[in-house]
Amino acid sequence: MNAQAVLTPLPVLIPMLGAAGTMFAGRQPRLQRVITLGALGAVVVVCAGLLHLSDQRGTMALHVGGWGESMLGMGPLGITLVVDRLSALMMVVSSIVLLAVVLFAIGQGIRDGDERQPVSIFLPTYLVLSAGVCGAFLAGDLFNLYVCFEVLLAASFVLLTIGASTERVRVGIYYVMVSMVSSLIFLIGIALVYAATGTLNMAELAIRLNSVTPGTRSALFAVLLVAFGVKAAVFPLSMWLPDSYPTAPAPVTAVFAGLLTKVGVYAIIRAHTLLFPAAGLDRMLMVAALLTMLVGILGAIAQTDIKRLLSFTLVSHIGYMVFGVSLATQLGLSGAIYYVAHHILVQTTLFLVVGLIERQAGASSLQRLGGLAAASPLLAFIFVVPALNLGGIPPFSGFIGKIALMEAGAQDGSALAWILVGGSVLTSLLTLYVVSRVWTLAFWRPRADAPEDLASAAPSALLDDTRDIAVLEREDVGRMPVGMLAPTGGLIAVGLVLTVAAGPIISYTDRAAAEVMDRDRYISAVLSEAHP
């Protein structure tokens, strides 16, 4: 029994067992918190171990419940889990974000929550979501990927509609319907792939799809791409996102924005490199990337609510990752992987900061904000660092990721790639405009100049049950609680590590991209494990 065989299933197992434990401890909030933090802390350690192992040993595969070869020659039966550098990096970043967000949520609950908060549901569901996210990164089989998507989606349905207020039920309906349609399209894709090849194991598929006619291959890829594109919010399948994310509680929005779309991007990377290289849809992906960037950021300019504004920038920046993937070169893929890591961290941080703004100022609408820089210089600082990072100001990681992608685009050299480079510069500038608009209105403008003099009466934790009162009558909520501030600061620090250690990290993502492009390593790792 070697280390990798022990560690590989743990990122799914620990949160699942943790979820069961927190269910049993439903009436003891303190025990629930201890179990949750213990489980997610252990996942961070395990993922870091997997990152180290995968960097040393290359692709590692494990067949959980390996029932051997099936009679009909359908490839190995069982639950195939695969760790390579790409999935290990995704899991490390995700587990750090999951831990930080749950710390924020617990800090918020201890300070602002009360007896009526549905905390006993929140923590188990959150752990199931974590298991689904890690499982999706580990899955070495299309059907397992589908199941992991469903696990994380089902958990996200509960988290999004927590408290079931009018507003949340309304957006919950959009979100559930769109997600279900995308899952059904994924399932249709799975059925068609199975019809064409007779297997769903990704390594086996990579071999067998070679003998499928190119037209069929492109059609299969297109079906899967629509399914993943809805999850990743790629234009024109992105319209659901800005409507559904902003109404959820701050920690829930933060973790959704950071992780759920990136799981879709990860699935696109996997399908594009491993299953369907040269499927002939790269140009279409490039156009989709360009439109995602531009339409997303133009939508952000029109918004007055910071949460909606950030949701639109989230959609817009998915375009950068799709751009990197669509170039189908090692440089482009490396840039895309770095950008995914950067974007998970920065987008989650920004949503957590908005949670703090909402708590301190009682609003997230620019119509109701002002004077925050004077009221709380610390809040201004923790907003401006990730905001500039998102806008791509040197020396932050957003700048490094964008430069890597533009370099890859310039190396590609085709007219469309140059248009995309131009589009990404424009998007970057407009992002900077959007965040500086938030900065000027919410932080610099005196509060009295804001058009609406209303604010929510009290800070809310998980439920949106506060009413509006005149801002002058709002009671002082005190300083920002350490339990909320520390995780936010921690995420900003991790985001800065991406800048400080950019050299080693870029060389790691280069190795990850090389590994992902070299399909034989993945195939031989999975299939040699199946027939020892």
Place this chain on the structure above:
Amino acid sequence: MTAFLVPLLLIGGLVSAGVYLLLERNLTRMLLGLLLIGNAVNLLILFVGGPSGNPPVRGRVSAGQTATADPLVQAMILTAIVISMGIAAFVLALIYRTYRLTTEEDVENDPESERVAHMTAEEAAAVDEGRPVPDLSRDTDEADALDALPGLEGSR
């Protein structure tokens, strides 16, 4: 693989009926649409698993057929059925909750999207410059908070 026309037509019919229902605004019909498409996809998975008539148990003979039926497709369909049942229960709970809260069960447009989409140039300029958005529709002869703001005195 041999394709059979009748099941494929059946699947196509179910999907098109499902899509038709999904395009409604009524939530119960949307759910029924989802379930129809889900069943169609399950049938599709079943039919891609091989011809009918093979015995599902290994080592048995069924009507002269000796090749074992593909066990994977059955496992996948079972999983998909369980998932769609769970989600359907959740959607039904949401529909009931919507009905309790609003006494209707139609999907509404997002109010914030509507507001931003139908902003006039004047309102958009007001938002950009941080001025109060002129709310013409709700202006009455009564004195209100907006009338006290500088630059808007006497708007009534």
